[in-house]
Amino acid sequence: MPQEHRLILKHADQPGYTPDMECYLRHGGYDALKKVLALAPKDLPDGKKVSPQEQVREDVKSSGLRGRGGAGFSAGIKWSLVDRRSGKPIYLICNADESEPGTFKDRQIIHKDPHQLIEGMILSCWANDVKLAYLYIRGEMPQGAKLLNKALDEARTKNFLGKNILGSGYDLEIYVHRGAGAYICGEETGLIESLEGKRAYPRIKPPYFPAVLGLYMCPTIVNNVETLCHVKHIVNMGPAEYAKLGTPNNTGTRIVSLSGDVKRPGYFEIEVGKVTLGELINDPAFGGGLREGRKLKAVIPGGSSSKILKAGETFKLNRKGPDGQMAKVDVSLLDLPYDFDSLMAAGTMSGSGAIIVLDDTRDIVETLANLAEFYAHESCGQCTPCREGALWMSKALHRMTHGEGRKADADYLLHIAQNIQGRTICAFGEAAAWPVLSFVKKFKEDFETKGAADEAKAAAKH
Amino acid sequence: MSAPATTEAKPASPAAALVPPPPSDKIKIKVDGREVEVPKMMPDWQGKPQPTTMLQACHLAGHEVPHYCYHPKLPIAGNCRMCLVEFGTPQLGPDRKPVLNEDGTSKIAKSVLPYEPTTPRGAIACATPISPGMEIYPNSPATKQMREAVLESLLINHPLDCPICDQAGECKLQEYSVQHGQAESRFVEQKVHKPKAVDLGPRIVLDDERCVLCTRCIRFTKDIVGDDALGIVNRGSYNTIAAWAEGAFDNNYTLNTVDICPVGALTSKDFRFQMRVWFMKETKSLCTSCGTGCNIVVGSREEKVYRYEPRQNDAVNSTWMCDSGRLNYKWIGRADRLQKCGMRIAERGMLEVAWPTALKAISAKLSSAPTGSVAVIASARQTTEELWLLAKLAKKFNALTDSIARNGEGDKLLVNSDKNPNSNGSRVTGIAGPQLGANLAKIADGIRIGSIKTLIVFGEDVTKHGIGVDLLAKLDTLIVSDILPNATTAAAHFVLPGCAHVEKRGTFVNVKGRVQKFMRAVEAPGDARPEWEFLHELVHHVTGQNGFSTIEGLFNQMAREVPGFAGLEWAKLGDTGVTVQI
Ligand SMILES: Cc1cc2nc3c(=O)[nH]c(=O)nc-3n(C[C@H](O)[C@H](O)[C@H](O)COP(=O)(O)O)c2cc1C
Ligand code: SF4
Ligand code: SF4
Ligand code: SF4
């Protein structure tokens, strides 16, 4: 029986667990911080010394931790790309902009266990020689901002933050910054611009890789809330023990936000890759299945930007056979392990860990129109293909859902989306194009039937 | 949270920035199948050496990559995506060494979408540095398709009002649509409507529907001028350029945004609807409103000046000019321009005469003038050649000479506090000392005590500079050349109608010693003649010295005689001039 494995959310929903520091301390809070501050430099056989900070950075790399914000990029490698020779300060930013439709996991941490996030941030800052960090929180989460500010104040009173933390000689300050309400503020370089007080226009890369030219043109690390929390557990458990959670190359746990047409929508923390999509949807421990009489139509597996998967689809995945050899095997949609690599192999992504389930009562064209409207509304408008294309797709879908579809609209939509992906400044281009590309490709009859019906109606009127 | 950030999946790049550059300062790449060697570093918008971009490399290889947002003198934005090009880089094996073809050349891995390896992934040429062995395909089907798609996107919400658009003929949207566009758009939706005829500032009108949101105007205003007046409001397709308050776009450089706007979104209130650009003649010239000497192009038609536009000269004005200089041309066509030679005859007053009559009479007067009885006040708005000829004339009489200082406010960008275009010309030719106007009081005294009997004034109203009408009345002979009437021309015995600089050729020496030439754009009105022409005749009549009757010859002779100009030749000045030590 697949079960939740609560690591990050271990205490969050326990009765009596409160977001204040005393409660956190009673549950082993800030022990990880004390642990790293007590670390000694390690001597290597060749006479070189490895600083405690470097050791923790190495641990994060060997733990296999991958970013939980969307791209699933190795946290350890991201940290290793930071330009440490520039002489400029290094900044760390916690991305708490959580705005991908379907995603509601970071807010659980922020609202129920803010100190865990703060400890994770302090550890990550310490490991990267960061003296100043920002916590960029989505504008629509005022309560979260309040809680975080309160928690930061508490941490300062105990000298977990501020000057000479716990007598270690290490100084760190963390500030909360509230966004003003735009999805694009979650894109890391848009976030950085916004933090600098500008319009959240994502930056071009090259040259503005945050690891080299980030906040105030200084090297900068941007990590998701959940990613930073994991650092605490890697420190506590040790990287080897941590990596036993989950599956190879997909280690640890992650919080899945499950929504849509299931009986028990909600958030569930699982070992990565140890639970399948089907189990997440149907198992009583998770989604509890569809409502009576409904059949599965499709799954959006990693937030609204990820490519939709159609019920009944099968995918070729690399699996170890009984002979120990890797071989391609067919895996059905419901048997897909919920992890980074399997979903990528299925042509989509686990993105922000948000699963949206659609049953057979859903109109695919309507659903896509809804998503397209979101992306048209949220495109920052900086670069041509996304600015013009996102609204164009939304207008076409609006037309289609208002009785003015054309049979040719399916190809029309593909044409527009194809001209966006891969040609934009930031990955929002993909985020906007992928739903359209995947919906239309996989449900082409739905679009063509609807278009043809509208055309027939229009012709009859004449 | 969303899509795999395609850029994040490329950790190689920030690390690459840390690797010290190899010793060679050239990189071999292929552009459109042809191998070229280009510099590893090239100047960026501020002139600082930076890794050469694909766009710069293509340019060196003779391929212009179409672009809207890129401008060589502005920070790179990378937003229009018009410059997307397909490219490939040498394929690396597991050992990080290049994989070779059978013939020993490197195998090229074309850049593709990581999540869709059959689809090429372009790079923006304006911002992407080249690397050794890179191949750029500026004309490949994939590149063309990317361009077509960007153009299609730019046009879907564009009003397509070319017939009434001021930019028509100079519009990059028109030009690229012809070169790179597809015949028809698939767009069948309603266009986005945005504000039209927005009053951005006192000199600028904005049509937001025509704007392609390249942000050139914003970047120029913020990064070059240092004024945060412009920005974008709204979001996505509704993005709209705006000034922070209505009419707030009011620095002294706003009109440059009209030049750099690639479409007809920004128009000059002064120029809009005045003239279709393809009817105009363009003449290389200089601005005369201050000592900076910004290089300009004069737009004219049928002997009328319609506009000044800046012309690139990195030693002087980059590609910019100030608004006050740009708009200071209207006086050229004034109805009260002096158009006839005048000669005052006792009892009969001022008579209109022909040039030979006037010059003969003046020569006669001057030839009989004793040494020391003549003074010359020239203008530092005259050309160097004219000042030099006046200096020659003055020498004959050992005359006191001077020109007049004109000071105002300068700024950090271009405007100089010296409001004469040729103060240095008057210094180098010896008309004035280091301090312009230092001799004026002496000249006034000379007239007062009667030692100076003849005064030659060019291009200045001396009544405003301490030599009032009462003093002028004491002179035996007052010879005045000017363009517009004033109190000095009114008091003159001889009036010689001269030319605005757009009506003649010549040189100015700017505040930094840049000797720059300008060409003739329009004919002078009436009998007005270039001063150097008739001065040359006068010098010949009075001193017997014959020079050259062409501006080239005159300049070259001056360069031989004036120590500060040693080695200069008219032809060698080129379009952007030569700097001399002042
Ligand atoms: C349009 C867009 C929106 C994004 N929004 C978020 C967000 O709300 N939260 C987040 O953590 N990452 C978001 N990301 C991903 C970030 O750019 C970045 O990759 C992430 O914060 C890195 O953290 P991680 O490596 O810990 O996942 C977004 C990306 C894009 C392209
Ligand atoms: S892809 Fe979209 S969201 Fe990203 S910079 Fe371009 S217009 Fe903005
Ligand atoms: S007004 Fe012109 S220069 Fe400014 S953003 Fe629009 S198109 Fe570009
Ligand atoms: S800075 Fe001086 S020379 Fe340049 S345009 Fe302005 S007034 Fe003319």
Ligand code: FES
């Ligand atoms: S010229 Fe606009 S993106 Fe390169």
